[in-house]
Amino acid sequence: AQKVTQAQTEISVVEKEDVTLDCVYETRDTTYYLFWYKQPPSGELVFLIRRNSFDEQNEISGRYSWNFQKSTSSFNFTITASQVVDSAVYFCALSEDITSGTYKYIFGTGTRLKVLA
């Protein structure tokens, strides 16, 4: 069955520190998709990145980077030089391909990041 584990419930860092949010997933499928979403204090859910299981290249977008490792079933998210505006809850999510027949997106429990000025 699908499962997404975000073991870090809450992380606090001081502004300008780097921080990595961990995501470990379980799936039986060979084709699947991984996502990260951000939920700022205002409550909306904002899409950050999508990665398919055949693309293990790391991705960098400004201060954000993602490290996908199939060997460890992990899809970790790093914020470099964190800022107060990065304070939010971050969710990792998994969806399996049509072969699973389930069409479900499964989310982790989220990691609350607090960036202190």
Add this chain to the structure above:
Amino acid sequence: NAGVTQTPKFQVLKTGQSMTLQCAQDMNHEYMSWYRQDPGMGLRLIHYSVGAGITDQGEVPNGYNVSRSTTEDFPLRLLSAAPSQTSVYFCASSPWFRNTGELFFGEGSRLTVL
């Protein structure tokens, strides 16, 4: 751009009352879903739909009904509200029924059941 619209944004119910949370999207998305968000539990899937006339259960379907008569609308019905259904509810849609694209979320509906 409307995107995914949820109504109402806030609602207080008494135990046993019924209500419908409305969700509409104007992006012609095939896939729509409902999640509930509770502290420490993350987002849990209630029901989802891969197209008009097709719905299926998620992780926590008990106490909720859905229907999908049109591509645009995916209402969530609580037939007899219970305090355990106090939560924030999110509707989300995606362009492809194969759930390979990112989800577009509504702003959420905060429901309190007394």
